[in-house]
Each structure stands twice: as C-alpha cells, then as structure tokens.
Amino acid sequence: MNAPTYNFAYLDEQTKRMIRRAILKAIAIPGYQVPFASREMPMPYGWGTGGVQVTAAILGPDDRLKVIDQGSDDTTNAISIRKFFQKTAGVAVTTSTVNATVIQTRHRIHEAQLGAHQVLVYQVPIPEPLRFLEPRETETRRMHALAEYGLIHVKLYEDIARFGHIATAYAYPVKVNARYVMDPSPTPKFDNPKMDNCEALQLFGAGREKRIYAIPPYTTVQSLDFEDYPFEPYKHKACCALCNAADSYLDEIVTDDKGSRMFVCSDTDYCETRQAQGHRGSENASPFAESRHA
C-alpha cells in the first residue's frame, strides 16, 4: 500500500500535546476558556473542528466513539466525523449511547444519563457567552477575571421586560462552580440540567474561536436566572410520535403544506432503543407491516 497515511487520529503529536495541555488547564479551571493554537482541519469551520481536535487529542485505540448532531447519529455532520475517525484512528464506532466511551456532540446532550467512564466532547461555535454583549475580547477577558457578569443578567432581564419571560431558548448561559459564566454551546436549555453534577467529564472545543473549556465531573452548573423568574427547561408539550416518550427533547417535523406536524425524539438512539423495547407512538408503522410475504 502506497496510499498516504496519517498519524493516529490525524493530528501530529506536537499539536496533540498542545491541545492536551490546554485540556488539563481547562479541567483545573472549570468554565474558563483556555486559548489554544487551533489547526486547520480537513473540514470547514462550523463543522465541528474544535470538537474534532479535542476528540483527536484524547482518543485511543480502545475507545468506542459516538458522534451526534442535534441528537441524531444519522446526519451528514455526525456521519462524516465518525468516518473521519474510523479512517484516521481505526477506532470502533457505535450509535449506542451506553456503549460509547467518547461522545462528540453538536448541540444536544443525549437523554441517557452519562457514566463515569464516558467523556462528552461538545462542538462550540461561539465560546464567549458575553460576545454579543461586548465584542472586544480584551473587555470580556477582564469581565471574566473580575467575575463582572451584570451585563448578562441585564440581557436576561430585557427578555423579561420585552416578552414577559426569559426567551433565551438555547445557548442558555450557565455559571460553573459558582465562578465562571460559560456558554454551554447551542444546546437547547432543556439540556442544561444534565450538565449539573454530571458523572462524566465534559470538554468543549471551539475551532474557529480557538478556545477549549471543560466541566469536571461532579461540578455545579447553574443556569442563570432570577428569584422571581426561575430557570425553566423548555420542551414541546407533546409525546414522541414514534416511541411515545414524554420525557425526551422533541423535534417538530412539518409533514405537509397544510400545517400538519409531528413531534419525534431528537435523540435517535433513545427513540430507537425505546421502540425496540416495544414502546409505540401514534405515528409509527405497525411492527409487522414490513414483514416478508409468506
């Protein structure tokens, strides 16, 4: 074989060392954004280059990798990243949440509870929770240094003044270990409570913005709110049309141009596992409909 070969998991060893050192400091300072020398990856920014670099730096030959995009194992982004690591690292891949040791995610936390043997890697577009309130990096750095977070409370207050409730539905800001305000990446706020006191290590990589941050296991993650307007996770008031789950985060799917819609679990593994256990929703096909003619 004369085909070009890559180093294990694509990145060269010096890059991995640099990312690994950043990860260790990120764990030591929960919620703080560590700058790192993000590399160009063979995929465009916005496709998870930060998450991919973090995964490449931690992945070993014994790991089982799962990649989800908005809860789904079957979307282009998830499939291409999974294939990328199959090709460059030869690691085992899985769609099963409980069997995975490293899970890279774009914008969702799956429904199954994470265990201590797992690491969750988030793809992050804009790591700075204060960025849309203060565009200057020098200023946001200082605001974090001084724990000067009044501005973000003003933003939430303005939501209440304008809409009567906190209208922020995703990338809902959290405070980690009672110190750093952190962007949980654009996960729906439904997922925020899962980050709190989680058994697994959570790592965040932002490739274009060149930042890595982390939440160690068993760390408090508090969604910002007010005493009179407490944080409320949001989901559609419906059950999954395929597996009838009432506790999962639901995607709304438009089914025709007359306003019909259905709601299904965003987490495909959760939904399929429930269907395999015999749970049936209002819309799924009868289990024997596709059986072969006798």
Place this chain on the structure above:
Amino acid sequence: MMTTIAEMPAGFADKVIAAQSTFRTVMDAMARPGSVQLIRAVSGVPAPMMRGAAAIALTLFDQDTPVWLDEKLATSGDVIKWIKFHTSAPVIADAAGSSFAVIADPTSLPEFDRFALGSPEYPDRSTTIVIQVASLSEGPAYRLSGPGIDGVTVLRAAIGVPDLADRLAENACRFPRGIDLLLVSGESIVALPRTTQFVAQEG
C-alpha cells in the same frame, strides 16, 4: 579499544499510543482529584526520576514548555540530558517562567509564589508542578472536596511537603490564579488541581 558510554534511557517504545494512554491517565486524574490513577506506558527512566514522572514528561513536555527542576534533579546531569534529548523542552533556572516543574525532593519544594501563577485574565498560564512523593497509598489521611469529587474523598499519602494543606489553602484563595499539582509515586499519580480543597483529617 572499546569505550564504554553510559547509554541514555530510552523514551516510549510506541510514542503515539503511549503518550495517548498516559495523557488519558493524567486527564482522568485531573478530572477526579484524589483518585489514584496508574500510568501503564513503559519508558526508560533517568535516576532519580520516577516512572510516572518520566511518562508525564514524555507526554506533555516539548519545545513550548520551559521546565524547572529542583536541585536534586538539576544536579543529576542525566535528567537534564534525557529531558532535552527526548522532549526538546528548555530547562530553565527561573521557576517563574516554567510551564512545568519537577520536584524530586518534596521537603525542599519552594513556595508556590516562586512559580508562574497565571494572570487574572489568563489563569491557565501557570506552572503545573510534578512532585515525586514516597507513597500514594499509605500515610496520613487527607480529606479532599471540590469539582471532580462526589462529596468528599479521602487520600492516604506520604507527600513530604511541609505545610502542604496551608499552602494549598493559600493557593485556593488566589483562584482563578494558582498552580496545579501532580503527585507521583512510582507509576501511581494523583492530581490536585487548584480547585481542590485539601485538609488533613483529624485523628
């Protein structure tokens, strides 16, 4: 005539896989302070370094990380040569500029403010101190709590650093600035990041 030259101890046999496995061990240790983790990768070790400290050096040190060595290590020419040859890391005399420090004699550990503590804006620019200790399984008991620990965990260790609990309490007051510790005994390691509360257990 053959001249006998003392051979330099080897690095990792399989650099890529050994570095990955060692890093995951260190990452697990850092994510779960107080837990004793085992480094499995095998390499040559220059005396008086321990196996775990050598593996950490081969995994995390390179030309971008100035390294400070305590007197016991610095006076052993083998260690400096070995670190420079295998990792290309500059070995420097001023601890305040170091990314990593390696301590073979815990009783003579300099005060933490001799090392890099990071700035309020960039608290990550601080020294990680690797300390070789007598035991991470026997010795006085310490109660640890903080991020990464489910409630409270107890660490039994013979660390040998005088006033360590007081120094770590002072270190915690500087948060988010501060140093992070990696304790090594043979191939066992325990991490004490700056967020860990560390108190000697009564009785």
